[in-house]
Amino acid sequence: MDSNMDKQQQKLVLYNTLTRRKAEFEPLHAPHVGMYVCGPTVYGDPHLGHARSAITFDILFRYLTHLGYKVRYVRNITDVGHLEHDADEGEDKIAKRARIEQLEPMEVVQHYTRRYHRAMDLLNVLPPSIEPQASGHIIEQMELVNRILANGYAYESEGSVYFDVARYNQDHRYGILSNRNVDELLNTTRELDGQTEKRNPVDFALWKRAAPEHIMRWPSQWGEGFPGWHCECTAMGRKYLGDHFDIHGGGEDAVAVVLVVS
Numbered sequence: 001m002d003s004n005m006d007k008q009q010q011k012l013v014l015y016n017t018l019t020r021r022k023a024e025f026e027p028l029h030a031p032h033v034g035m036y037v038c039g040p041t042v043y044g045d046p047h048l049g050h051a052r053s054a055i056t057f058d059i060l061f062r063y064l065t066h067l068g069y070k071v072r073y074v075r076n077i078t079d080v081g082h083l084e085h086d087a088d089e090g091e092d093k094i095a096k097r098a099r100i101e102q103l104e105p106m107e108v109v110q111h112y113t114r115r116y117h118r119a120m121d122l123l124n125v126l127p128p129s130i131e132p133q134a135s136g137h138i139i140e141q142m143e144l145v146n147r148i149l150a151n152g153y154a155y156e157s158e159g160s161v162y163f164d165v166a167r168y169n170q171d172h173r174y175g176i177l178s179n180r181n182v183d184e185l186l187n188t189t190r191e192l193d194g195q196t197e198k199r200n201p202v203d204f205a206l207w208k209r210a211a212p213e214h215i216m217r218w219p220s221q222w223g224e225g226f227p228g229w230h231c232e233c234t235a236m237g238r239k240y241l242g243d244h245f246d247i248h249g250g251g252e253d254a255v256a257v258v259l260v261v262s
Contacts, residue, residue, distance in 0.1 A: 010067060014247075017177050027246050033069045034241035035061065038233055038250030039131070041078040042112035043093040046119040057249050058125045074240050075128040076233060077116075079109040080135045080216050080226055092226070095215045105216050109135075130240050134232040137239065138218050141227040144235045145206045157197040159209030159223040163230070165202045206231055 012025040027033045037057045040050050057075075064071045079094060098105040120127070134141075145161050148154045153168045154161050168174050169182045182202070205228040210217035217224045237245065 012063065012067065020179075025246075027069065028244060031069050033064050033071045033247070034245030035064075035071060035073045035247040035249065036233065036237040036241055036245060037073070037075045037128070037248075039075040039077050040112075040116050041093055041229075042109050042116060043097045044112060046112075046116045050116065051119070051123060053250065054120055054125045055123060060247070060249075061126060061128075072130070072241060073128040074130045074132065074237065076236055077109075077113055077131060077133045078229060078232060079106075079113075079133050080138075092214065092216055098215065106135075109133075132236045132240065134227070134229075134236070135216075137232065137236050138227060140235040140239055141231040142207070142220055144231055144238075145227070148206060154206055155199065156222055157199075159225060160197060160205055161207040161222055162198055162203040163206055164199065165204075166200055204228060204230055 013022050014025050015021070016023050035057070037053065040046060057073075061071055061073050080092065092105075094105050094108050097103075098108045101108065103111075117127075145154065148163065149156070149161065152164075154163050165174055165182060174182055207220060207222055207227055208225050209223055210225045214226070216226055218226060233248075233250075237248070
């Protein structure tokens with residue numbers, strides 16, 4: 001059988017988190033496919049979770065290429081903004097490692113990025129088409145925060161900018177991918193000490209004011225600070241794949257937030 005005919009007859013079926021059903025994959029702009037995958041936060045050695053994600057999307061990348069698609073595969077490196085706790089508290093994970101090991105944060109980033117790449121090589125995982133670093137896209141993340149502010153879905157408070165979950169939910173269904181609603185979030189989110197600058201405990205930081213001891217910081221119109229880790233994938237995905245792309249992959253935390261920023 002002709003190999004081209006054989007490829008045309010092959011189909012790819014993927015699970016759609018939005019519809020919660022399997023569906024035949026149809027790219028937005030065939031033969032091009034845009035795929036963004038959340039990469040590692042490089043403050044420690046790679047683990048089984050990193051391997052599972054990398055292998056899963058490596059297989060998908062290879063199969064899409066086998067089918068004849070021109071795939072732009074973007075997988076980021078998180079090197080700033082990921083705090084110890086999801087409730088916007090604690091130290092930056094990389095800054096904490098740098099303090100413990102008495103290194104500069106970028107030394108930590110370089111060391112564990114190399115370790116991650118070495119692990120991927122041992123697993124025979126192909127490199128992505130583009131591997132952007134969050135710290136290299138601070139301007140894009142600031143622009144994203146300004147866009148969300150302009151849309152009325154965020155607010156500034158004491159030098160930080162928070163996403164306004166309740167306001168967003170008035171126009172769009174918040175948690176549409178995770179299948180949770182705002183009332184459930186309100187009922188399951190504990191009150192946090194030191195979080196009174198938030199209008200609501202479930203609101204999360206798009207830009208966080210840097211404490212005096214915080215090493216990784218950038219000047220902004222809101223004061224010196226750093227972007228929230230919620231912003232990086234949206235900002236970098238839009239930069240390299242456009243406002244609409246075909247596949248977004250990652251862990252379960254990747255389905256927690258879907259932002260309308262246009």
